Amino acid sequence: MxxxxxxxxxxxxxxxxxxxxxxxxxxxxxxxxxxxxxxxxxxxxxxxxxxxxxxxxxxxxxxxxxxxxxxxxxxxxxxxxxxxxxxxxxxxxxxxxxxxxxxxxxxxxxxxxxxxxxxxxxxxxxxxxxxxxEEAVPLLPGKKVLDLPKDSLFSIIGFSALEGLDITGARYPLKQFGLPFGSSRTVSNVAEGPVEFSLFAGRAIIIARPRDFSGA
Missing domain, CATH: 3.40.50.10240 (Thiamin pyrophosphokinase, catalytic domain)
Known part of the structure; x- marks a missing residue:
């Protein structure tokens, strides 16, 4: 830093x-x-x-x-x-x-x-x-990697419809997913370690709970 x-x-x-x-x-x-x-x-x-x-x-x-x-x-x-x-x-x-x-x-x-x-x-x-x-990070078109503890919870909250959403390194991965605005599909996922996000279009917030292992 x-x-x-x-x-x-x-x-x-x-x-x-x-x-x-x-x-x-x-x-x-x-x-x-x-x-x-x-x-x-x-x-x-x-x-x-x-x-x-x-x-x-x-x-x-x-x-x-x-x-x-x-x-x-x-x-x-x-x-x-x-x-x-x-x-x-x-x-x-x-x-x-x-x-x-x-x-x-x-x-x-x-x-x-x-x-x-x-x-x-x-x-x-x-x-x-x-x-x-809790931690929150904006997700805009492009790539983002979060270093999250294994088995900790995270969610993605769309501030618009999302296009081309990829999530890797998570229990519930997604590939080129279209998330309708207001959908709860990306709430309560579980990190398997560092998680990589990729987005083609839209705006979202990633909310992570690094000390919450209730989804393990």
Missing amino acids: TTSTFTILLGGDLAITDRLRAELAGSRFIAADSGMKHAEELGVTPELWVGDFDSTDAALTARWPDVQRQPYPSAKNETDGEIATAEAISRGAERLIFAGAIGGERSDHLLQHFVHAMSLAERGLDILLTSGE
Whole structure:
């Protein structure tokens, strides 16, 4: 991993696992509002802390007096996470990891994270969303390989109809499959090790559960 990898600390759930630490190793960090709460557990110091700080309490602020803060008004046109993303890209980000992007109380934020991730992937950025327990990766036309533990669960959720979908390295492989929009056919597959995905047309999100072996 190079310093062109940035991790955006978001306010959702984050389980600190060995896999998560390995994924974040060597990354630069930017915190979005209450996402700063994860920095202490991770043992990292973000280079920037952005947001309207409406979900940051005084105690959290007091613990990080030396981190540069960039405040924004509550009445703004972007989420704190989107502002943090723009800052990372302006600093040379080529890979973005959104830690704390999955889970939490706001399902609207979760869905926005998914579509935002898709739009960033369409711009050529390498994207990972994670809660530590779950990971999500955009799947666009082309190939993608995920290094998943054997017998762990993963699903593909289509954000459109999918054409020419291949899945290899899974219990339920597919070859040149057409997935109708809204179909559940690609929910709850099981990795046999690293899984390769290939797609001819469409948009989807791969959601993996690297510590869930309930399908084994």
